[in-house]
Amino acid sequence: xxxxxxxxxxxxxxxxxxxxxxxxxxxxxxxxxxxxxxxxxxxxxxxxxxxxxxxxxxxxxxxxxxxxxxxxxxxxxxxxxxxxxxxxxxxxxxxxxxxxxxxxxxxxxxxxxxxxxxxxxxxxxxxxxxxxxxxxxxxxxxxxxxxxxxxxxxxxxxxxxxxxxxxxxxxxxxxxxxxxxxxxxxxxxxxxxxxxxxxxxxxxxxxxxxxxxxxxxxxxxxxxxxxxxxxxxxxxxxxxxxxxxxxxxxxxxxxxxxxxxx
DNA sequence: AATGCGAGCAACCGCGTTTGA
DNA sequence: TTCAAACGCGGTTGCTCGCAT
Numbered sequence: 001x002x003x004x005x006x007x008x009x010x011x012x013x014x015x016x017x018x019x020x021x022x023x024x025x026x027x028x029x030x031x032x033x034x035x036x037x038x039x040x041x042x043x044x045x046x047x048x049x050x051x052x053x054x055x056x057x058x059x060x061x062x063x064x065x066x067x068x069x070x071x072x073x074x075x076x077x078x079x080x081x082x083x084x085x086x087x088x089x090x091x092x093x094x095x096x097x098x099x100x101x102x103x104x105x106x107x108x109x110x111x112x113x114x115x116x117x118x119x120x121x122x123x124x125x126x127x128x129x130x131x132x133x134x135x136x137x138x139x140x141x142x143x144x145x146x147x148x149x150x151x152x153x154x155x156x157x158x159x160x161x162x163x164x165x166x167x168x169x170x171x172x173x174x175x176x177x178x179x180x181x182x183x184x185x186x187x188x189x190x191x192x193x194x195x196x197x198x199x200x201x202x203x204x205x206x207x208x209x210x211x212x213x214x215x216x217x218x219x220x221x222x223x224x225x226x227x228x229x230x231x232x233x234x235x236x237x238x239x240x241x242x243x244x245x246x247x248x249x250x251x252x253x254x255x256x257x258x259x260x261x262x
Numbered sequence: 263a264a265t266g267c268g269a270g271c272a273a274c275c276g277c278g279t280t281t282g283a
Numbered sequence: 284t285t286c287a288a289a290c291g292c293g294g295t296t297g298c299t300c301g302c303a304t
Contacts, residue, residue, distance in 0.1 A: 053290080089293085
């Protein structure tokens, strides 16, 4: 019966008011974070310590980033979720300013929605494959487009002098569906830059047919934990365009007969 | 204009883990 | 070492808002 102070007097629930937010922010400014139950008792807030903690971490904390997730962030979420599953907090550690709650909500509202629309179990390997082979390449294209659009100025990612469209490919055997430059095809790798400035390399050089013959399992990654970090692409474009080539996915699925029937 | 419905998100709950007395 | 309190995580709920009818 640890933190169930709800047994006690009139604790407030539901949405926070401006006054409550202000109280919480003031208290933390004076006393710092932590000791949430003490905070709840001492601050004058009629909330549980848990509620205060959640409100602070998910909403009031100054470095909480709000707004749509960039393609880079979405890409990271998909990649990390494929490795770690629903370890939201762990995933959130690699997306600065994003909370586990936000990432969890993203997964449930966007990713699982896609799975529902495709009538695939979002936990199935089939869906994981679809994500890797059709969604993630789309995000890469977006990332790339945004880095190009801002290439000459402040971009901090992917645009090494030798990084052209053709240098991109997918993780775990999945190639992008289309990749701009058709005149050449170099090594297939995705380079993104983490916060410390080091490059993260997603490397693979399978052909599309090889890919289809060897659909990836949704584990393993070429990234090490240490290498994972916030993607620093600025100027990222973000529209809520989750269109990720359903037609192409179904076509590929039918042609290659991978996966069960609907 | 009113109503219904679904998507998105903030907040709550239960439980396992950590901390410290 | 033990145990209660606090913390943190992941799942779930429920509210709000926008859109369709």
